[in-house]
Amino acid sequence: MFRLFGPSNPPAQPGDDINKWSIRLGPLRPILTFIGLSLLLLGLSRIGLIVWQWSRVAEVDGLWSVLGFGLRMDMVLISYFLMPLALGMFLLPPFLLRTLVWRWICTLWLTLSLTVLVFMETATPPFIQQYDVRPNRVFVEYLNHPKEVGMTLWGGYKIELLISLVVLLMIVGVGKRLFAPASLQSQGWSWRKRLLVFPLIACLLFLFARSSFEHRPANASTAAFSSDHLVNELGISSAYSVLFAIYRLKDEQDAIKIYPHMASDEVVQRIRREMMLDPADFVSDKIPTLHLQRPTITRQKPMNLVIILEESLGAQYVGALGGKPYTPELEKLSKQGLWFSHLYATGTRSIRGIEAVVTGFMPTPARSVVKLGLAQQGFFTLARILKNAGYSTEFIYGGESHFDNMRGFFLANGFERIIDQNDFDDDIFRATWGVADGDLMRRADEEFRQHGDEPFFALVFTSSNHPPYEIPEGMAKTGSDEKPFVSAIRYADHSLGAFFKLAQASPYWDNTLFLVVADHDDVVSGPSLIPIRHFQIPGLILGGKVEPREDSKVASQIDLPPTLLSMMGLESEHPMPGHDLLQLPEDYPGRAIMQYGMTHAYMRGDQVVVHTQDKAGEQFTYHDEILDPTESPDSELIKDALATALWPSLAYQEQKYILADMSTAKTKASHGMSAVAEAVQRAN
Numbered sequence: 177m178f179r180l181f182g183p184s185n186p187p188a189q190p191g192d193d194i195n196k197w198s199i200r201l202g203p204l205r206p207i208l209t210f211i212g213l214s215l216l217l218l219g220l221s222r223i224g225l226i227v228w229q230w231s232r233v234a235e236v237d238g239l240w241s242v243l244g245f246g247l248r249m250d251m252v253l254i255s256y257f258l259m260p261l262a263l264g265m266f267l268l269p270p271f272l273l274r275t276l277v278w279r280w281i282c283t284l285w286l287t288l289s290l291t292v293l294v295f296m297e298t299a300t301p302p303f304i305q306q307y308d309v310r311p312n313r314v315f316v317e318y319l320n321h322p323k324e325v326g327m328t329l330w331g332g333y334k335i336e337l338l339i340s341l342v343v344l345l346m347i348v349g350v351g352k353r354l355f356a357p358a359s360l361q362s363q364g365w366s367w368r369k370r371l372l373v374f375p376l377i378a379c380l381l382f383l384f385a386r387s388s389f390e391h392r393p394a395n396a397s398t399a400a401f402s403s404d405h406l407v408n409e410l411g412i413s414s415a416y417s418v419l420f421a422i423y424r425l426k427d428e429q430d431a432i433k434i435y436p437h438m439a440s441d442e443v444v445q446r447i448r449r450e451m452m453l454d455p456a457d458f459v460s461d462k463i464p465t466l467h468l469q470r471p472t473i474t475r476q477k478p479m480n481l482v483i484i485l486e487e488s489l490g491a492q493y494v495g496a497l498g499g500k501p502y503t504p505e506l507e508k509l510s511k512q513g514l515w516f517s518h519l520y521a522t523g524t525r526s527i528r529g530i531e532a533v534v535t536g537f538m539p540t541p542a543r544s545v546v547k548l549g550l551a552q553q554g555f556f557t558l559a560r561i562l563k564n565a566g567y568s569t570e571f572i573y574g575g576e577s578h579f580d581n582m583r584g585f586f587l588a589n590g591f592e593r594i595i596d597q598n599d600f601d602d603d604i605f606r607a608t609w610g611v612a613d614g615d616l617m618r619r620a621d622e623e624f625r626q627h628g629d630e631p632f633f634a635l636v637f638t639s640s641n642h643p644p645y646e647i648p649e650g651m652a653k654t655g656s657d658e659k660p661f662v663s664a665i666r667y668a669d670h671s672l673g674a675f676f677k678l679a680q681a682s683p684y685w686d687n688t689l690f691l692v693v694a695d696h697d698d699v700v701s702g703p704s705l706i707p708i709r710h711f712q713i714p715g716l717i718l719g720g721k722v723e724p725r726e727d728s729k730v731a732s733q734i735d736l737p738p739t740l741l742s743m744m745g746l747e748s749e750h751p752m753p754g755h756d757l758l759q760l761p762e763d764y765p766g767r768a769i770m771q772y773g774m775t776h777a778y779m780r781g782d783q784v785v786v787h788t789q790d791k792a793g794e795q796f797t798y799h800d801e802i803l804d805p806t807e808s809p810d811s812e813l814i815k816d817a818l819a820t821a822l823w824p825s826l827a828y829q830e831q832k833y834i835l836a837d838m839s840t841a842k843t844k845a846s847h848g849m850s851a852v853a854e855a856v857q858r859a860n
Contacts, residue, residue, distance in 0.1 A: 202365035202369075202370075203262075203266060203365060206261075206265075206282060206286060206355055207258055207261070207262065207265075207377075209354055209355065210254070210257070210286050210289070210290065210355070211251075213350075213351075213354065214254050214257075214289075214293055215247070215251075215254070217290070217293065217294055217297070218246070218250045219246070219247075219250075222243070222246045222413075225300070225301075225410050226242060226410060229407065229410070232404055232406060233407050233410070235404065235703060236402035236403065236703075238404075238410075241401045241402070242407065242410045242411045244411075245398070245399040246410070246413075248387055248394070248399075249387070249394065249399055250416075251384045252384065252385055252387045252394055252416070253293075253413060253415060253419070255382075255384040255385035257289045258381060259381055260285070261282065261285055261286070262374075262377055262378065262381060264278070264281070264282075265282075265370070266373065266377060266378075267370070267371075267374065269367065270366075270367050279356070283351075283352065286351060286355040287347075287352055287355055290347055290351050291344060291348060291351065292415055293413065294343060295340070295344055296311060296413065296414035296415040296417075296418060297415075298339070298343055299311055299315070299414065306643075306699055307701075308406055308699065308700055308701030308702065308707065309405065309406060309409055310409045310410075310412065310417040311414045312417050312418060313421040313422070313773075314524075314525065315421075316421065317543070321579060324579070324609060327644070331608060392790070395789075396416070396417065396420050396789070397788065397791065403704060403705050403803065404705075405704070405705055405706070405772075405775070406703070407703070424774075431541055431821055431824070432825065432826070434541050434774060434789050435787045435822060436792055436793070436818060438815070438818055438819060438822055440826060442815075442819070443823050443826060444823075446815065446819035447753055447819050447823045448464060448465070450767075450816060450819070451465065452755065452760070453467055457469075459749060463751050463832050463833070463835070464832060465751040465753045465832070465833075466750070466751045466835075467749065467750070468748075469738060469741060469742065469747065469756065470742075470747050471742045471743070471744070471745045471746055471747055472756065472759060473742065473745050474745055477687060478567070478746075479687055479688060479689050479719075479721070479743075479745065480567075480631055480632050480633070480684060480689065481558070481562065481633045481634075481688070481689050481691075481740060481744060482620075482688055482689070482690045483533055483635045483636065483693070483740075484636045484638070484672070484690065484693070485526075485533065485636065485637045485693060485694075486638050486641070486668065486672070486694045486695065487526065487637070487638045487639050487641045487694075487695060488641045488694070488695070488698040489503070489668070489694035489697075489713065489714060490694065490696070490697025490710055490713055491697070491712035491714060492697065493665050493698070494506065494714045495507060496510055496517070496714075497517065497712065497714060500662075502662060502665045502666055502669065503669040504669065505669045505670060505672055505676075506669055508673070509676060509692070509718060510714075510716055511724055512718050512724055513716050513719070513724060514716065514717040514718070514722055514726075515715075515716050515725070515727070516714075516715035516716070516726075516727050516731050516757075517726055517727070517728050518712070518728055518730045518731060518766065519693070519712065519714070519715040519731045519732070520708070520712055520730070520732055520768035520769075521694065521696045521711050521713045521733055521770070522538070522732060522733050522734060522769060522771060523539050523770070523771050524696050524700045524711075524772065525544070525695075525696060526637075526696065527543070527544040527547065527580045527582075528544050528695075528696065528771070529693075529695030530546055530582065530635075530695065531544040531546055532732070532734050533635075533691070533693060533736050533737060534557050534558055534559070534635060535558075535737075535752075536556075536734050536738065536750075536751075536753070537556075537734070537833060538753060538769055538820060538823060538824040539769060539770070539771035539776075540771065540824045540825050540828070541773070541789075541825075542828075545828060545833075546581055546582060546585045547580060547581045550828060550834075551589075551828065552585060552588050553589070554589070554834040555585075555588075555589050555833060555834060556750060556751050556752070556833050556834070557589045557590045557591075558740070559591045559592075559633060560589055560590030560835070561590075561741075561748055561750055562590070562631075563592065563633075565631075565746065565748075566631060567631045568592060568593070568630055568632040568633070569590055569591045569593070569632070570592065570594070570595065570623070570632070570633070570634045570635075571583075571586050571593070571594050571635045571637070572616065572620050572623065572634055572635070572636045572637070573596050573610065573636075573637045573639070574596070574600070574609075574610035574611030574612065574613070574615070574637075574638070574639050575609050575611070576596060583596075586635075595623065596610075597610045597611050600619065605648040607639070607644075608644060609640075609642045611639075612640050612646075612647060612648055612667075612671075613639070613668050613672070614648065614667075614670075614671040614674065616671075617636070617672070617674065617678075618674075618678070620634065620636050620675065621678045621679060621682065624679075624682065624684050628683075638671075640667055640668045641661070641664045641665050641667075641668045643661075645661050646664075647663060647664055648667075651670070652666075652667070672692065676690075685719070685720045686719075686720030686721065687720065687721075688719050689721075689722070689740060689744055690717065690719050691716070692715070692717075692718070693714070693715040693716070693733065693736060694714055694715075695713075696713065697710040697711065697713060702801070705775055705777075705786045705788065705794075706770060706772045706777045706784075706786055706803075708770070708779065708784065708798055708801070709801040711768070711770045713733075715733075715736065717740070717743065727757060729764070729765060729766030730765055730780070730781060731757055731768065732767065732769050734752070734754035735754040735756075737754060738752050738755065739754075739755075739756050739757045741756075742756045742759070751827075751832070765780060765781030766780075766781070767779060767780040769820050774788065774789040775787070776788075776817075776820075776821040778817030778820050779798065780813065780816075782797055782799060783798070784796045784797070784798045785813055785814050785817035785818075786803075787817065787818060793814040793817055794809075795809040795810060795813065795814060
């Protein structure tokens, strides 16, 4: 039997074939072995990524910067991995260091640490292909949904998964062979020698981990040297990127710790001015953005509202927006309603799009409020205000509604009914992410018809255009060699067109307002601090009473909810800071707000202000999908942009978007839309 607490090996005898230098190095040997192997593997991975992205690296003359920052930041991460082990190696009593248990601990720690480094590097290329960044917080969030993620990876990345598995098995084998003898030979020093050397080793590890003599230690932003975010991230490892994102979760709910400081009073003042309202319209100091919104249109009957949130449909796939001609049905519909030709998403994930179109809340560096604790009760949503006005409210989704906490958030904040994949018949087509769009849209039409004359609000969320792009057999073009995502986009578009054929022939068409909008683009990439082109999305409001026209002003997803209320003819009080796009001055170019990880962008016309972590705002001119530095920055514009970056975190933390019982809004809404209230009473 193994003696766990006895000597792990008998003392070396004369003639034993053990390298004397290894013995002399003692506890330094496993440390130096780990450092050398880690730097080699991370360096090879970085060189491979540089070769892959060479055009972007060369564009910013970034080769030596990437390699230099890479070595520096790799040593930061390696030092953190080694600190716990060094404490044991240099401070534990000799009898413990000679046990088999310690040898196992040492070998296991070093092997697992190396495996983590390599695993994250093997996961990097497909993640970059999808998000144009190294693995970050999104990588961690998806781990909460292993079934969907596993099926997606297996459906679209089989070769990459197999290669990663082989590489990881090799690393485990190599680590065991190298670290086991190194751990054994680490016993060559006396305890006194260890205690004497420990302060030097601790000091070196601390200095390498901090990697800076300035006020703040080095972090991910230290490696940012160019305007290309991906090239900047090549200077850090993916393990560092993920671990740093996890560490910063404690700060992400408070943008004040990420962006420059601005007094709360000034933030509120600028946000109110940004809303472009009469000061008399603001009705609360406790909730600074709570205001009275008067509609542009008077309705004699309450209009229904349907929001169709299209999965991953960026402007790059819409011919009318300068993209590929993959959405002919949407483009036909665009001639029948209010078409937004310069609309921008607030983020790069579905949950961010839901946040924008359902709550009108500005984006933050934190996760969407749909997932945050303080927003799980009393948070403002369109569903809450419409339910209060007598509407039925429902969420219709082909997947699992608990994904990203949608079900919990919706039911707690105004949605009365949830229909998800569990409520569909078994004989329909089901993909990894849920029921196919065609079946989803047919079910939505059936539900809407059942409401009769009762006013209703529905959020319909599609999923067919999501990796691994599974669509019903026969829906792809026969004999076509187009990529699966193209077939998925075409199928989603076909399903949308089929739904509107049903809707236009239905009793609810004439009295329903429809919003068709993407949640975000598919693959967000580009050699800029923020790839604005990939935030551009299609947006269309149509229905039986909507006059066709195009709105070419810059607009944000957060502008859509107040615009919908206005077109529905509802006078109401709400805290949404977005614009009613029908009431903007003619000479106002419009504005959009975008969050890209820790990067916040504010675009007014063609002027863009970008705030990155721990850095002052920078102003650019946007043209031809490029951000050019502005020669004479506008300090007021930069401050306005900073206010939009800080306000949502402030509003969330201080619960300034919470309307606990909607009593104030309810009274005002009822008073201000007597025709709507009377129609509701008649319908009842």
